[in-house]
Amino acid sequence: MSAPAAPPGPSSGASRAGLVADAALALLAERGMRGLTHRAVDERAGLPQGSTSNVARTRQALLELTVRRLADREARVLALHEMPDPRAGLDALVGALALATHRALTRHRTLTLARYELALEATRRPELRAHFDAAGARFREQLGALVTAMGSADPARHVLSLVAWADGLMFSCVAGSFHAEVPSLQEVRSGLRELLDGMLGGPPGR
Amino acid sequence: MSAPAAPPGPSSGASRAGLVADAALALLAERGMRGLTHRAVDERAGLPQGSTSNVARTRQALLELTVRRLADREARVLALHEMPDPRAGLDALVGALALATHRALTRHRTLTLARYELALEATRRPELRAHFDAAGARFREQLGALVTAMGSADPARHVLSLVAWADGLMFSCVAGSFHAEVPSLQEVRSGLRELLDGMLGGPPGR
DNA sequence: CTGGGCGCACTACGGCTGTAGTACAGTCGA
DNA sequence: TCGACTGTACTACAGCCGTAGTGCGCCCAG
Numbered sequence: 001m002s003a004p005a006a007p008p009g010p011s012s013g014a015s016r017a018g019l020v021a022d023a024a025l026a027l028l029a030e031r032g033m034r035g036l037t038h039r040a041v042d043e044r045a046g047l048p049q050g051s052t053s054n055v056a057r058t059r060q061a062l063l064e065l066t067v068r069r070l071a072d073r074e075a076r077v078l079a080l081h082e083m084p085d086p087r088a089g090l091d092a093l094v095g096a097l098a099l100a101t102h103r104a105l106t107r108h109r110t111l112t113l114a115r116y117e118l119a120l121e122a123t124r125r126p127e128l129r130a131h132f133d134a135a136g137a138r139f140r141e142q143l144g145a146l147v148t149a150m151g152s153a154d155p156a157r158h159v160l161s162l163v164a165w166a167d168g169l170m171f172s173c174v175a176g177s178f179h180a181e182v183p184s185l186q187e188v189r190s191g192l193r194e195l196l197d198g199m200l201g202g203p204p205g206r
Numbered sequence: 207m208s209a210p211a212a213p214p215g216p217s218s219g220a221s222r223a224g225l226v227a228d229a230a231l232a233l234l235a236e237r238g239m240r241g242l243t244h245r246a247v248d249e250r251a252g253l254p255q256g257s258t259s260n261v262a263r264t265r266q267a268l269l270e271l272t273v274r275r276l277a278d279r280e281a282r283v284l285a286l287h288e289m290p291d292p293r294a295g296l297d298a299l300v301g302a303l304a305l306a307t308h309r310a311l312t313r314h315r316t317l318t319l320a321r322y323e324l325a326l327e328a329t330r331r332p333e334l335r336a337h338f339d340a341a342g343a344r345f346r347e348q349l350g351a352l353v354t355a356m357g358s359a360d361p362a363r364h365v366l367s368l369v370a371w372a373d374g375l376m377f378s379c380v381a382g383s384f385h386a387e388v389p390s391l392q393e394v395r396s397g398l399r400e401l402l403d404g405m406l407g408g409p410p411g412r
Numbered sequence: 413c414t415g416g417g418c419g420c421a422c423t424a425c426g427g428c429t430g431t432a433g434t435a436c437a438g439t440c441g442a
Numbered sequence: 443t444c445g446a447c448t449g450t451a452c453t454a455c456a457g458c459c460g461t462a463g464t465g466c467g468c469c470c471a472g
Contacts, residue, residue, distance in 0.1 A: 058460075
């Protein structure tokens with residue numbers, strides 16, 4: 001009779017590791033890096049004590065698991081809406097990027113916050129850095145191809161500028177120096193449009 | 207003989223609280239929020255055990271002390287180079303902002319990293335939020351006046367855009383999704399110039 | 413049918429953390 | 443001169459954290 005309440009077997013819909021990683025992401029957004037502990041993840045995921053330790057024994061392993069989960073989730077989110085066409089119009093690019101940015105601030109706010117927590121931690125953990133690099137490289141490649149097709153004179157720098165603008169906007173709104181209201185999709189689009197106009201239409205200053 | 211090695215008296219050049227807060231900032235940059243403990247600050251500052259507890263008994267008090275110190279330091283740094291004239295040329299604005307951004311990535315990298323750690327923590331600590339808000343408000347006011355003088359049609363949004371761009375660039379280079387090399391001052395200036403061009407010169411899309 | 417392998421639940425423990433408490437030295441005002 | 447006070451050094455303690463270890467029950471190969 002020591003059987004637990006719900007031992008549904010090996011495949012209970014979501015894998016054990018997935019449940020743990022999702023709880024870890026939620027915890028990062030809610031309580032930050034100091035709130036992410038093995039026991040807290042157990043509790044948050046509704047799993048018995050020790051489950052997280054069994055999935056990821058060390059803290060480093062838990063962080064790597066969480067980063068992988070984050071990358072998977074964001075890749076799936078971006079893949080749905082991003083990169084409409086190889087060389088669709090500028091409007092399509094602006095719309096897609098603005099939508100992704102806006103969604104990150106509203107629907108996926110938890111993931112966005114967790115990502116900043118993990119990115120900061122990755123500063124001090126080279127193994128985490130590798131995961132981030134791999135995840136972001138493909139996205140930046142696609143973006144680079146797009147801005148090149150739009151006539152960018154310096155694609156690498158322009159990709160950096162675009163990513164920085166979007167990342168900074170998200171950070172400012174989510175954890176920023178001023179409790180900025182989340183801008184409307186229209187406002188995001190306007191800002192992005194201005195940035196791209198400056199990049200692509202600035203002939204004199206090179 | 208229990209006298210410590212260096213009890214130089216009440217005024218030993220830098221105040222006790224200042225030493226503690228500076229050590230806390232360094233520790234945040236080096237080890238993150240989890241590495242910031244009373245005992246670690248004692249050790250980092252070269253002060254006897256318990257000193258940090260005496261200056262800031264609770265953790266919350268330590269964080270507030272550290273945020274105040276950060277705001278003071280950044281205000282002093284910005285005040286030296288920023289905001290050259292009420293309505294100097296666009297080049298002056300670009301140069302000043304680019305220089306400040308570039309310096310934050312090189313000379314004041316530690317402060318920059320600590321700021322992101324604290325900003326994330328402030329998400330969950332309203333008292334810290336207040337300090338950040340106060341510190342940033344004046345800077346944004348000045349910046350708003352400048353872009354207005356330059357002919358901005360939507361100063362509030364443009365200030366947000368500028369701050370987001372600079373913040374995102376710093377974050378990307380310091381803790382970013384890809385270990386970006388710190389861009390040269392010239393590159394920072396080019397990106398900033400493009401952003402401002404797009405803001406101020408975009409007549410068709412409003 | 414059965415034996416091995418594997419994931420899971422649970423316990424154990426050394427170390428560290430935040431915070432409170434106490435005693436002492438130097439300073440200043442009366 | 444002396445008494446109170448402030449800041450400092452140090453100790454105490456309860457709680458939590460990361461990690462290792464152990465035994466049980468389920469599933470599948472043979």
